[in-house]
Amino acid sequence: MVYASNHLDAQKELWEELLSMATIDTPWILTGDFNAFLSPQERCSGGVELGPKCKAFAKFVDDAGLCDLEYEGHLDRAASDHASLLLNVSLTKAKVRRSFRFELYWMEYEKCHKIVEDTWKSRAGGNPMQAFMHHICDMRRSLREWSRTAIGSVERRLKDTNAQLADLEDLDANGQLTEDGLQMLRSAYNRQAALNRQLNIKWLQRSRLRWATEGDRNTKFFHISATTRRQRNQIPGITGEGERWMQDPVEVCQAFTAFYQGLWGTEEEHSHTRQEWPTLPSISTAEV
Template identity: 30%
Template sequence: MSTLKIISWNCRGSANSRTMSRIKALMRSHQPNLICLVETRSDHNRAINFCSKFTRSWHWAAIPAQGFSGGIVTLWKQRVGMVTPIATSRFALHLIISSENPSQWILTVIYNAQNIQFQKGLWMELEIFSSFDLPWILVGDFNAILTCEEHRGGRFDNYSHKSKLFNKFINNNRLFDLGYIGSPFTWCNNQIGLARRWARPDRVLANNEWVSKFESYFNKHLPRTAPDHSPLLLTATSLSQQKHRVFRFDNYWFDYNACHVNVSKAWNSRTTANPMQAITHFIAKTKSNLCKWKSKDLTPLDEHIKKVEEEILQHEALESTLDYSDLISIALRGLYNKHNALLRQNTLRLAQRAKLLWIKHGDYNSHFFHRHAKIRAHRNKVYALLTEQGDLLYDQVSIS
């Protein structure tokens, strides 16, 4: 599955014929893999009746509404993979999905309560899932906003306490808001004049593990039309085509004499061009020399570290045998030093990518640096482009 599409919508009741027509129109136009509907206001029998209206290629799981409040229905296509509901509560439906990429991940569909005490209970319940070392994504209506910019009309005092708890939950569980394309608000009370209110209670959150599994993603706020909530369309893509790589100088190359030789060779070459052209030629020559040296003679750090660790294991295996000697002991100390030097180089490389060169002490947090760099790459990527004609382009070929 190279592209994952999830539609999330607070439909304000699933029995309405207009709601059913809108859902089927969304299916036809966007071809989603999963559809997450909240505030369905459907009890057990109504949820079964609602889901039976879809073809056999769709499977479903639901949380019945209590009276005229709440209710969650999630539908998924067979091609998504094996989907297993692992836990349910009044305000959240949790599904574990086994697929090709990511191999195993958790989807949590949320319709949070308005009452702040119930919200506290849900945040505590969800903290259990952050302890799982699995990709995790949360979609739905959180009935809370993060900042005062996420509402218009009325006073922020109505949101402030819920906002503090919501921000605390996101920070404590190391989640990311995946942002949006389109209108800044997903809810409107549809009143007229000064009584009109807007907010963004619907959103998509994900952890580091989920974000790192995809090359690109974007969350689009679809038109609100008749109801008071906008549907959300999340598209996450694993790109298989080869990307054009930008040349970047790694600071750990300074540890290699061949790096200095290639740079010196480039800048000492003769040229008959004027000074400005000569500098351009020298820089291009430097890049060319370093690229050739890197591809031919420089072993990738991860591969080099693995190779040295295998040599250390071979030498350490001899310590309990009669073949062990002082020469092996000396060789082993040399391998230890080499391994430490490679770890230092790898930390420097990842810290440079993560823009964290100010870190001078502490453990080798290579895993942290790698994740930080991955998040920066996603934030720097252009996922959509608005043309002068007002058209939104999403595929990378058209954007290029």
């Protein structure tokens, strides 16, 4: 726990003392009030240039190989700016917001076409590119909301339809199905066929097999293709110096930082004089 002084000289002495502890071969955490910040965005007012204290603090963090936990938010100074903090050091997989995916089976619904048509007919301000981006964002938001509220999960709807079919077929086998029940049975068969077709399209889209047609069956092969691609898009770890395999997020972060610091170096190491472009021959209009 650190409570740094407001004076630059005292802070430098503290950073030097803490820097001597950076050689210990065990994880360590520094918390407290450093009376300095690493970036202007950490100040409520923003737009503040880094002063000598902040530059000295940033140099200490870099020399010690520390990693900023990037706490977001500000303590309420109206009550106290020294309130207790609770730090949870358990490693959890970061939640990544899923990107928008246009499902091809949506094209079977008239409402999907209606949403797209209404979106592009709506007025949008700004230049043409701004209007285009506005329409894209509006259409994405509308389609996502419609899919969530009106369509839902294809797998869950197919499971419910199959359960309903089983009950209706049992009644039909026992001669207990009424005329209305028979109509419900036909409707359930049609709904089952439509949902199976949509599920086929969904997995074909995820498998990214261009030669496959929508008429192919929803087989285990396409599930494996889609699952394999999803696993291939993940990076479970990296190989660092000495061919050492690293999976710990902190180690991976430090390895990337060290690599690019060594690659880029300082400005003095990569300062280049501007080279003049060679004189290239030109083509006159007469020659054309």
